[in-house]
Amino acid sequence: MFKADILGETLKDGIEALTIIVDEARVHLSKDGLYARNADPSYVAMVQFELSAKAFENYETDDEVVTLDLKKMQGILELANRTDIIRIVVDENRMALSFGDLKYTIALLSPYSIKKEPKVPKVESAAHVVITGKEFRWAVKAAGKVSDNIALGCTDTDFFMEALGDADTMRLELSKDQLIDVSRADGKADEIRSLFSLEFLLEMSKAVGKASEVSLDMGKNIPLKVGFDFADGNGAVSYLLAPRIEQE
Amino acid sequence: MFKADILGETLKDGIEALTIIVDEARVHLSKDGLYARNADPSYVAMVQFELSAKAFENYETDDEVVTLDLKKMQGILELANRTDIIRIVVDENRMALSFGDLKYTIALLSPYSIKKEPKVPKVESAAHVVITGKEFRWAVKAAGKVSDNIALGCTDTDFFMEALGDADTMRLELSKDQLIDVSRADGKADEIRSLFSLEFLLEMSKAVGKASEVSLDMGKNIPLKVGFDFADGNGAVSYLLAPRIEQE
Amino acid sequence: MFKADILGETLKDGIEALTIIVDEARVHLSKDGLYARNADPSYVAMVQFELSAKAFENYETDDEVVTLDLKKMQGILELANRTDIIRIVVDENRMALSFGDLKYTIALLSPYSIKKEPKVPKVESAAHVVITGKEFRWAVKAAGKVSDNIALGCTDTDFFMEALGDADTMRLELSKDQLIDVSRADGKADEIRSLFSLEFLLEMSKAVGKASEVSLDMGKNIPLKVGFDFADGNGAVSYLLAPRIEQE
Known part of the structure; x- marks a missing residue:
């Protein structure tokens, strides 16, 4: 179970940062916050993403991993203002997104539908x-x-x-x-x-x-x-x- | 004969309301105003439209029925401002639209070129x-x-x-x-x-x-x-x- | 050699006026300024273009003729503001365009790659x-x-x-x-x-x-x-x- 309230701006910007690389992503939810690590299909680019629980208005979770359809979420969030508070509830295999008078329920993806998480290479920058x-x-x-x-x-x-x-x-x-x-x-x-x-x-x-x-x-x-x-x-x-x- | 002056805003909005359903429309002109009743080609949707003679700056007509190319009128009216006064003159099989220094003359359509007017079903709304x-x-x-x-x-x-x-x-x-x-x-x-x-x-x-x-x-x-x-x-x-x- | 500084606005507007007729143009550079005379491929339209040396902030040239890829210049100048000063340096077969922190170098075209200059017909206007x-x-x-x-x-x-x-x-x-x-x-x-x-x-x-x-x-x-x-x-x-x- 995951239940959280988050500012529209934060959720929109976060999802945009991920969709540069992938349309669907595995996201790890834990008490301190969430993180994701995803490579593009050609393995040329990779994104590491972290969002602290402090970025949320409210945040409750059992440790779990969810697989999200980011493009669909992005489409829905076009209707939310950057100042809206978005309520997210994940329960079993469904995610509810509520804001204003609207409530969407969308299916979570199967964890087997997307690639394994990439290893992050050690890079010695000059x-x-x-x-x-x-x-x-x-x-x-x-x-x-x-x-x-x-x-x-x-x-x-x-x-x-x-x-x-x-x-x-x-x-x-x-x-x-x-x-x-x-x-x-x-x-x-x-x-x-x-x-x-x-x-x-x-x-x-x-x-x-x-x-x-x-x-x-x-x-x-x-x-x-x-x-x-x-x-x-x-x-x-x-x-x-x-x-x-x-x-x- | 039909001769009338109307605010650009009223004419633009009126034509837009009709073009949601049909590109061409039969319009009934009488002393009190005009009305139209048209169904979309699939008969799934229908529009009933009324505009009182009071909505016009000037309004003169013999009772008659004209068949209009709404899409062409809409294109021409893109050049008119919402605050312009549009002069409409229908004579025989032509309609003149004048505003500013511009004068357009467009052909009326044959009344046989479009479908018969639909009957409006009785609907008992709850x-x-x-x-x-x-x-x-x-x-x-x-x-x-x-x-x-x-x-x-x-x-x-x-x-x-x-x-x-x-x-x-x-x-x-x-x-x-x-x-x-x-x-x-x-x-x-x-x-x-x-x-x-x-x-x-x-x-x-x-x-x-x-x-x-x-x-x-x-x-x-x-x-x-x-x-x-x-x-x-x-x-x-x-x-x-x-x-x-x-x-x- | 040609070396000049010009206001972004002047260069953008000048190139736009030419690209209405041609994508590539022969331009004559002389001490007093530059001129071009080009016909469209169908010879239906022709442009005569003059820009005085006074329109430039700085202007130095040996008399010469250059053949320019106007469309490419137009694309690059989309990045320049109308108030930017653009430095143009033509040397041998290359042109450098600099503004802000940016410097582009593009190839001049072969003078044989485009049509001869059209003769301007005498027209007695009424x-x-x-x-x-x-x-x-x-x-x-x-x-x-x-x-x-x-x-x-x-x-x-x-x-x-x-x-x-x-x-x-x-x-x-x-x-x-x-x-x-x-x-x-x-x-x-x-x-x-x-x-x-x-x-x-x-x-x-x-x-x-x-x-x-x-x-x-x-x-x-x-x-x-x-x-x-x-x-x-x-x-x-x-x-x-x-x-x-x-x-x-």
């Missing part, structure tokens, strides 16, 4: 960059004008995004004073970079667009970690995105 | 509910998240809309104090309900969306009557919608 | 009409409701647009006091008119929509010249549109 969600979103959009791939990289003082198309290029460069933070975990100052699929970055940039701070952990041809908080710091999302092979 | 157009529109949209059918019903104190999908359900319940009115014509208090096509209700809800009051006359597996006024009470629209058979 | 860009745009849109062709014409005191469909007609008439100017170059007062493709007029009306004054030079079955200024009078665009044959 650099840590923090920028605003708005700037990240804008830069990814700018790269899309010339290429389907986008390189992210930095030195110890500058961060850049670069897109190399067949004949055209785009480069965005932000120096230390234009960034919230740039620092090297490996203590070096040389230029590091990795290449990524624009498609996934575009999706992620939609979810992070509202975040005041987005952290980017990166290195040389290693996965990129894109992290941000929501729900006044009571929720945390991090995406891992596998690099593409860059042709010299 | 209950009468009045809600705002906005709430009606919202509820119909909410039902669409889970099903193509929507049940409307009431007791003597509560009105509800219910949608039953394959695995999911939606229920909206409004009690007496949330409604403008709920009353039983049959003097009973039991729950009555009928099932309807979401598609038609969605269309109707667009036309009634601006009305401050929408009346719903309903019963057990009988047609629903959706009524509302426009043009400051000088115009009246009522839709009749046949019920679907509900599977137990 | 009348000269000046109206606002907004009114021109609105009138062309209004004509589109009934026909794919639109006649433009005037006497010595009135300007009109007329669309004749299979069964329907539209006529917009503006008298001297509703126009900025109407005058006859041929000294006559009879009604002259020519018929044009709605499609091209619609496109042109988008580009002129913001201009406070649009000049229309016309006659009896001769090309229409649509002219307007931009960039505070430092830029000038004129379109020539071939007439259609009107059936009596």
Whole structure:
């Protein structure tokens, strides 16, 4: 049994962050809060999602695992305002969502209908960059004008995004004073970079667009970690995105 | 001959109310005003439409019947402001529409090009509910998240809309104090309900969306009557919608 | 070599005016400014485009001719604000566009990839009409409701647009006091008119929509010249549109 009240805004933003990667998700409910870990069908991208019990108005649960149809929930929540309180009740194989004068009941999915949870790979990032969600979103959009791939990289003082198309290029460069933070975990100052699929970055940039701070952990041809908080710091999302092979 | 001046708003809203059901309509013009009665091609829904001569700035007519291409009129009226005065002149087989510096002349349709007017069935409604157009529109949209059918019903104190999908359900319940009115014509208090096509209700809800009051006359597996006024009470629209058979 | 700084607004509006007719254009750069003369693939419409060096913040060039992918430039400039200063540097076969923290480099096109410049025909117009860009745009849109062709014409005191469909007609008439100017170059007062493709007029009306004054030079079955200024009078665009044959 799970019974909780949550602000529309928190539930909408949380579900959006997950649907960037998966349409259906296994979610673990425990006394302290909930978490989910899901990979996209191609295993190129992964999301880790945490939401503390403190993010809820009320929160009661027996420890359990539920499998949710996120796309259907998202459709229903289009009718809720960001300021509505949403009541969620999970009982046996059904979930009730109530807000205003409306009550929806939807079926939970079979736990066997979706893939096993992915293992989270250990990634030794060489650099840590923090920028605003708005700037990240804008830069990814700018790269899309010339290429389907986008390189992210930095030195110890500058961060850049670069897109190399067949004949055209785009480069965005932000120096230390234009960034919230740039620092090297490996203590070096040389230029590091990795290449990524624009498609996934575009999706992620939609979810992070509202975040005041987005952290980017990166290195040389290693996965990129894109992290941000929501729900006044009571929720945390991090995406891992596998690099593409860059042709010299 | 028909010659009249009318506010853009009244003409636009009136034509929209008709186009929910038909693209072309037979309209009866007489000294007191005009009326139309048209069924959709499948005979599932019907519209009765009245507009008093008082809704016009000027109004002159010999008694006559014209057949109008409503969709073409709607397209032309997109260019008129709601505050424009539209001059309509019908002469022989042509209609002139003038506003601002523009003058359109369009052909009337042959009266033989469209179906005969439907007979309006006698319906003995068991209950009468009045809600705002906005709430009606919202509820119909909410039902669409889970099903193509929507049940409307009431007791003597509560009105509800219910949608039953394959695995999911939606229920909206409004009690007496949330409604403008709920009353039983049959003097009973039991729950009555009928099932309807979401598609038609969605269309109707667009036309009634601006009305401050929408009346719903309903019963057990009988047609629903959706009524509302426009043009400051000088115009009246009522839709009749046949019920679907509900599977137990 | 070409190196210039220009206001985003001026560059966006200039490129839009050209893309009404062509996706790729040959542009002549000289000390005084730049000009282009391009015909659409069907040779029905032609654009003459001039932008003075005074419209630029900075402007340096050796005399040269470049062939530009306007559609690609337009896509990139969607990311620039109208108040941004855009730096353009052309060097050998590449053009760099920089604004904000972004830098794009795109390939110039081969001069052999596009058609030769058209000769501008001598047209002896019989009348000269000046109206606002907004009114021109609105009138062309209004004509589109009934026909794919639109006649433009005037006497010595009135300007009109007329669309004749299979069964329907539209006529917009503006008298001297509703126009900025109407005058006859041929000294006559009879009604002259020519018929044009709605499609091209619609496109042109988008580009002129913001201009406070649009000049229309016309006659009896001769090309229409649509002219307007931009960039505070430092830029000038004129379109020539071939007439259609009107059936009596």
